[in-house]
Amino acid sequence: MGTELNIKVKSNLVNKYRGGYPLITKQAINDVGSLEEGVLINLIDEHNAFIGKGYYGKQNKGFGWVLTRNKDEKIDQSFFERKLKAALDKRRSFFQDKETNAFRVFNGEGDGIGGFTIDYFDGYYLINWYSEGIFTYFDHVLTSLKNLVQYKAIYQKKRFRADGKFIEEDGFVDGERGEFPILVKENGVNFAVYFNEEAMVGVFLDQRDVRRTIRDKYAKGKTVLNTFSYTGAFSVFAALGGASKTTSVDLANRSLPKTIEQFSVNGIDYESHDIIVEDVFHYFKYAGKKGLKFDMIILDPPSFARSKKFTFSAEKDYKNLLKEAIAITEKNGVIVASTNSASFDMKKFKGFIDTAFKESNSKYKIEEEFSLPRDFQTIREFKEGNYLKVVFIKKLNG
Incomplete structure (x- = not known):
């Protein structure tokens, strides 16, 4: 993933991206041809001036996400770990809550990397991937999570389509396999959740x-x-x-x-x-x-x-x-x-x-x-x- 490709942003949307808009939309860029999922792309204006760096990943919202506005910033494992650590630090109070032990710990573009989320369920972490493009960074995300948290197990759900179908699988990634349902608490109320069934787990x-x-x-x-x-x-x-x-x-x-x-x-x-x-x-x-x-x-x-x-x-x-x-x-x-x-x-x-x-x-x-x-x-x-x-x-x- 060392190669970075330059992609020109349509002139009427350049200011929007300079202002921090993170989603690379179909309307913003010209024909991307046959880009490889996950490839790093530099958004540039009509004068070839750098706007932002992101990755290509087709999902229903668009063609990928801007990750940084610093041309020299490397999108590597340490980048992902910094973003995950900042997200976890913001949610420290949630980990102390005795009445609730199910919540979101990483919310895609809201925490700096669009295309995936991570939810916490009483010691279990569940990663949701929304495009093949972001899934190419699986190793970076997994290594970062393992470096930052103690866990019972890590599970994942691939929420993108391959050949027109959602990819269904057990979802187990690392740790000790859960005995389902797992009981979690929200404001003192129990929920039975499953990571090994369909796209949803049982509670929003x-x-x-x-x-x-x-x-x-x-x-x-x-x-x-x-x-x-x-x-x-x-x-x-x-x-x-x-x-x-x-x-x-x-x-x-x-x-x-x-x-x-x-x-x-x-x-x-x-x-x-x-x-x-x-x-x-x-x-x-x-x-x-x-x-x-x-x-x-x-x-x-x-x-x-x-x-x-x-x-x-x-x-x-x-x-x-x-x-x-x-x-x-x-x-x-x-x-x-x-x-x-x-x-x-x-x-x-x-x-x-x-x-x-x-x-x-x-x-x-x-x-x-x-x-x-x-x-x-x-x-x-x-x-x-x-x-x-x-x-x-x-x-x-x-």
Whole structure:
């Protein structure tokens, strides 16, 4: 990887990159031809002046990431180790927390190297790789991590496609193989997690503050509908916060046993809650016909989803999803509207909320809002990196 290739940035985007923008986008550079994944590239302007150095790695976001604006800085193992050490140092307080032992320790471009993340689960480290390009630096990342931390085991997930398919494998890298599920804690609540199954592990760590808020401030005595519920994490927190009943709805067959498991590892009788495998949009229609209403509805859809009859895109369809929820929310009930779509900002998201309530002839009040927790480090030069938007909305009388 000693060779560095010069790539010219289109003139209208030069200032953006000089200002610190880290993602090498398809719009920024001319035809890259057949570059080798992981090759180091120097971004230059029309006068061949150096802008930044990064690597080529195709992923859904673009063609790679800028790593340094210092032409002479070497992208070697010590570079990776410095970045990892700085990230770990910032999160020292998380390692001291007796109530939470699952969090992010390296957040891609937010910690200086786009394309991979590292999560910590009670002594286990999980690396997520998002392109073949960054994966070529596997040895640098692994050596750095081994030099910096004590661990039970290191696992990895390759989240990039090879020949159109995600690479599925056991994921074990080093240490002692885990006995799955591994039980971790978040704000005193147990989660069963798996590193040896599919792309996800069983819990999305970026919703930690939202789950705690639901438990501590909103759930007591309430009926709660958790849509796109995955493994039921929001339902578990609601139940532990004293919800009178939770209803979890997700289309995936695996959501039923996974949700039962998350209830069970917290000593909750899952049979006193409803866990439904069904298309969320079908369920809204069913609830409307039956006259069902809920005190709290949690909306946390994927940015894009497809079922047999519906295609959902957060940017196009979130407003209508909100309208479905408003129709079955009790007066003075709360809708927790969440999206992880990076294609629009909080201002636009609040616009969807406002339009949905107006079209539903309902009034509302925003109670509070959340973005990423602080272990999910972001940088102001890359606003898309702060993708999470969560708004607690009260449906008012009248």
